[in-house]
Amino acid sequence: MTARIIDGKAFAAVLLESVAEHVSHLKQTQGITPGLAVVLVGEDPASQVYVRSKGQRTVEVGMHSYEYRLPADTLEAELLALIEQLNLDPSVNGILVQLPLPQHLDEALVINAIDPSKDVDGFHISNAGLLATGQRAMVPCTPLGCLMMLREYCGNLAGLHAVVIGRSNIVGKPMAQLLLNESCTVTVAHSRTRNLPDFVNGADIVVAAVGRPLFVKGEWLKTGATVIDVGINRIEQGDGTTRLVGDVDYDAAKDIAGAITPVPGGVGPMTIACLLANTVAACCRVHFLPEPAGLTA
Numbered sequence: 642m643t644a645r646i647i648d649g650k651a652f653a654a655v656l657l658e659s660v661a662e663h664v665s666h667l668k669q670t671q672g673i674t675p676g677l678a679v680v681l682v683g684e685d686p687a688s689q690v691y692v693r694s695k696g697q698r699t700v701e702v703g704m705h706s707y708e709y710r711l712p713a714d715t716l717e718a719e720l721l722a723l724i725e726q727l728n729l730d731p732s733v734n735g736i737l738v739q740l741p742l743p744q745h746l747d748e749a750l751v752i753n754a755i756d757p758s759k760d761v762d763g764f765h766i767s768n769a770g771l772l773a774t775g776q777r778a779m780v781p782c783t784p785l786g787c788l789m790m791l792r793e794y795c796g797n798l799a800g801l802h803a804v805v806i807g808r809s810n811i812v813g814k815p816m817a818q819l820l821l822n823e824s825c826t827v828t829v830a831h832s833r834t835r836n837l838p839d840f841v842n843g844a845d846i847v848v849a850a851v852g853r854p855l856f857v858k859g860e861w862l863k864t865g866a867t868v869i870d871v872g873i874n875r876i877e878q879g880d881g882t883t884r885l886v887g888d889v890d891y892d893a894a895k896d897i898a899g900a901i902t903p904v905p906g907g908v909g910p911m912t913i914a915c916l917l918a919n920t921v922a923a924c925c926r927v928h929f930l931p932e933p934a935g936l937t938a
């Protein structure tokens with residue numbers, strides 16, 4: 642059996658097209674252009690790449706992109722002051738503070754300083770709480786993108802057994818909450834889980850968000866399972882160049898899974914598309930405009 646490839650890049654292109662249409666509609670009918678502010682503290686090269694590509698996509702769909710690059714030794718008070726300024730700025734509909742932050746900054750404190758209605762990452766405690774209680778929330782982009790692809794490939798998810806590997810606040814936990822809201826039976830695995838292969842072997846859906854290259858082995862999977870690989874790992878190759886791989890041993894998994902996301906070209910592009918969709922939704926809500934259907938959750 643060879644798995645269907647879940648083409649996240651193509652899926653994201655469709656979503657971005659729809660986002661662009663809504664942006665253009667907002668402009669024509671309301672004279673409003675949604676804006677996304679991205680804040681990067683420090684010089685982490687990988688983060689710089691993401692921030693640049695987020696900015697490019699934002700402009701491509703017709704929105705305003707505001708980038709703030711602060712030095713690694715920025716004081717917490719300075720960062721909080723910038724967030725407060727962005728909270729108060731009506732041209733800013735979405736605020737993203739790139740994670741991880743440098744050690745001396747309190748991540749939870751900083752994220753919770755963002756106006757929850759502008760928290761397009763869905764990381765604020767009030768959005769996390771809304772999601773956990775099954776209420777309408779700003780949903781974290783990566784799990785939201787994963788859910789959209791799962792709905793497309795599995796149809797109704799009710800009753801399926803989903804194993805989420807990883808319990809971070811930004812991927813694993815919200816992914817588990819979303820799947821629970823879809824009436825999946827959800828198992829959340831982490832570094833202390835015993836007999837992980839046995840859990841994975843019972844799963845109809847596997848979401849890998851571990852941060853370890855090629856961690857999930859092909860033989861762990863149940864035949865026909867749907868595999869979502871969130872991992873982004875840059876590994877050194879023999880010839881000194883680097884290559885991007887996921888948390889799943891893709892080459893082995895593709896002969897056993899029913900459907901699988903590649904890395905790159907799977908979850909990553911969907912994350913960015915969902916970020917922009919969340920920003921349009923945030924803009925509509927603040928102006929009491931009907932929220933575009935099918936754009937977010």
Ligand SMILES: NC(=O)C1=CN([C@@H]2O[C@H](COP(=O)(O)OP(=O)(O)OC[C@H]3O[C@@H](n4cnc5c(N)ncnc54)[C@H](OP(=O)(O)O)[C@@H]3O)[C@@H](O)[C@H]2O)C=CC1
Nearest residue numbers: 783807808809812831832850851852871872873908909912
């Ligand atoms: N494609 C995209 O858009 C995005 C990709 N990513 C990528 O996804 C991956 C996960 O990101 P993130 O959630 O932030 O990572 P974290 O490091 O915050 O979390 C990793 C999770 O994996 C668990 N884990 C670690 N080792 C094992 C193990 N041996 N067995 C089982 N579980 C284990 C950890 O368990 P414990 O809690 O016990 O430590 C933890 O819960 C990374 O590769 C990241 O780069 C992240 C965000 C967006």
Ligand SMILES: Nc1nc(=O)c2c([nH]1)NC[C@@H]1CN(c3ccc(C(=O)N[C@@H](CCC(=O)O)C(=O)O)cc3)C=[N+]21
Nearest residue numbers: 737738739740741762873905906907908909910912913
């Ligand atoms: N506040 C915050 N929100 C985030 O959403 C957030 C964050 N911090 N910190 C870092 C992680 C990581 N992340 C990715 C987004 C897109 C790709 C992506 O588009 N990847 C491409 C490849 C990119 C490449 O070639 O490096 C792909 O998978 O095809 C990857 C990773 C968002 N994150």
Ligand SMILES: [Mg+2]
Nearest residue numbers: 740741809811
């Ligand atoms: Mg983390």
